[in-house]
Amino acid sequence: MGRQQGFDTSAVVRSARAVFWEHGYDGASVPALERATGLGRSSLYHAFGSKRGLFDAAVTSYLDEVVRPRLQPLRAAAVAPTALAGYLTGLRAALAAAPRTPGCLLLNTATSPLGGDDAVAATVGAYRAELASALAAGVRAARPDLDAAAARHLTETLTGLVLAAFALARTDPAAATGCLDTALVACSPLGLPPAHPTRGTRSASR
Amino acid sequence: MGRQQGFDTSAVVRSARAVFWEHGYDGASVPALERATGLGRSSLYHAFGSKRGLFDAAVTSYLDEVVRPRLQPLRAAAVAPTALAGYLTGLRAALAAAPRTPGCLLLNTATSPLGGDDAVAATVGAYRAELASALAAGVRAARPDLDAAAARHLTETLTGLVLAAFALARTDPAAATGCLDTALVACSPLGLPPAHPTRGTRSASR
DNA sequence: CAAGTACTGTAACGATCGTTGCACAACAAC
DNA sequence: GTTGTTGTGCAACGATCGTTACAGTACTTG
Numbered sequence: 001m002g003r004q005q006g007f008d009t010s011a012v013v014r015s016a017r018a019v020f021w022e023h024g025y026d027g028a029s030v031p032a033l034e035r036a037t038g039l040g041r042s043s044l045y046h047a048f049g050s051k052r053g054l055f056d057a058a059v060t061s062y063l064d065e066v067v068r069p070r071l072q073p074l075r076a077a078a079v080a081p082t083a084l085a086g087y088l089t090g091l092r093a094a095l096a097a098a099p100r101t102p103g104c105l106l107l108n109t110a111t112s113p114l115g116g117d118d119a120v121a122a123t124v125g126a127y128r129a130e131l132a133s134a135l136a137a138g139v140r141a142a143r144p145d146l147d148a149a150a151a152r153h154l155t156e157t158l159t160g161l162v163l164a165a166f167a168l169a170r171t172d173p174a175a176a177t178g179c180l181d182t183a184l185v186a187c188s189p190l191g192l193p194p195a196h197p198t199r200g201t202r203s204a205s206r
Numbered sequence: 207m208g209r210q211q212g213f214d215t216s217a218v219v220r221s222a223r224a225v226f227w228e229h230g231y232d233g234a235s236v237p238a239l240e241r242a243t244g245l246g247r248s249s250l251y252h253a254f255g256s257k258r259g260l261f262d263a264a265v266t267s268y269l270d271e272v273v274r275p276r277l278q279p280l281r282a283a284a285v286a287p288t289a290l291a292g293y294l295t296g297l298r299a300a301l302a303a304a305p306r307t308p309g310c311l312l313l314n315t316a317t318s319p320l321g322g323d324d325a326v327a328a329t330v331g332a333y334r335a336e337l338a339s340a341l342a343a344g345v346r347a348a349r350p351d352l353d354a355a356a357a358r359h360l361t362e363t364l365t366g367l368v369l370a371a372f373a374l375a376r377t378d379p380a381a382a383t384g385c386l387d388t389a390l391v392a393c394s395p396l397g398l399p400p401a402h403p404t405r406g407t408r409s410a411s412r
Numbered sequence: 413c414a415a416g417t418a419c420t421g422t423a424a425c426g427a428t429c430g431t432t433g434c435a436c437a438a439c440a441a442c
Numbered sequence: 443g444t445t446g447t448t449g450t451g452c453a454a455c456g457a458t459c460g461t462t463a464c465a466g467t468a469c470t471t472g
Binding site: 418427428 | 443445448449451452453455456457458459460463464466467468469470472
């Protein structure tokens with residue numbers, strides 16, 4: 001069936017994803033995508049049709065390789081009581097580790113003009129629902145003492161705090177980790193910080 | 207001292223601000239800014255130096271004419287106990303009113319590549335601090351029963367939920383208003399919704 | 413081997429980007 | 443009125459944007 005392509009598609013998408021993640025859709029120029037992927041325009045356009053096609057592939061890759069692996073413990077059949085706190089501390093560590101993090105590819109897209117696109121809006125909506133669903137499972141496992149209304153309230157609070165952390169990641173990483181600290185406090189059975197509101201997470205710097 | 211300019215600077219900045227708000231910094235082309243303001247390039251560049259200069263003026267205008275007026279009841283010397291809930295319901299109504307809202311100009315900028323700019327990051331940080339400070343005052347007035355740690359925790363939770371609402375405004379207005387509903391529940395002394403978690407706000411549609 | 417098809421390199425496309433120079437118009441100061 | 447300064451209109455700048463056409467290469471298929 002003709003010549004076979006000389007590159008690994010998923011690796012190329014991963015490289016392109018990094019460019020979109022850091023520079024946004026508009027800011028990611030085709031020459032920059034060529035450099036990052038090591039491919040020429042012909043190959044890119046042949047494989048993905050357009051810049052937007054490559055971006056869509058990058059978003060799918062982001063969901064599959066970045067978002068869902070981190071949510072996996074919360075989406076399993078049996079969710080551990082520590083899975084919720086583990087997710088939040090893990091996310092906190094990830095944000096604190098990188099000196100300058102671009103935040104969340106999907107949230108950045110949602111707040112960009114591209115967020116007006118119906119397909120993008122649907123993807124972002126599905127992402128938020130997936131996150132909320134996973135956090136709900138974590139809340140059920142970590143806080144079986146809560147009734148349905150309280151669990152729902154806590155879930156929505158945590159979802160909002162996680163999204164706020166993503167929103168602040170680029171300009172104010174400290175504030176972003178602070179949001180996750182607040183989330184950790186919120187899901188504690190005590191309901192209040194033990195001594196000082198600033199929690200120490202041994203796996204994260206600062 | 208020479209010819210005097212034939213336009214109202216603040217009105218021009220207001221028009222330009224709307225363009226930046228909807229299309230973002232990169233997406234706002236100079237021709238579009240010309241059309242919105244009714245000015246030629248010469249006048250724009252003479253008055254503001256560059257596109258970035260006009261954007262900075264638009265951000266200042268946004269803070270002065272959009273953000274702070276809404277926060278004013280929370281920044282007054284004497285804060286009413288209802289000011290906090292008033293802010294949240296007012297914001298909710300504003301998000302629910304417009305069919306398609308561009309969210310928050312500053313948060314959109316923060317999550318864009320421009321968020322990496324030091325000046326932008328500083329502005330966004332100051333904005334977040336101002337919001338958090340105002341919400342803290344509202345919490346003190348609305349919930350004098352809370353101790354310092356609990357008040358601080360509630361303030362950070364509310365700040366996060368407001369930011370999350372802004373982040374979701376463009377792609378999912380319903381989810382954005384949901385964040386504000388959750389915030390309203392969180393600052394209620396009951397701590398839980400009375401019957402159904404979905405609160406009715408008589409001033410807002412839906 | 414011959415034929416056909418799929419992938420890739422090079423080059424250019426038209427469009428739009430933000431910015432600048434220059435000539436002219438309008439007003440203040442003298 | 444004259445001079446000097448400042449705002450505005452017109453036009454073009456070089457650069458970069460995403461996309462496409464075309465020729466050539468590499469491989470599968472018969």
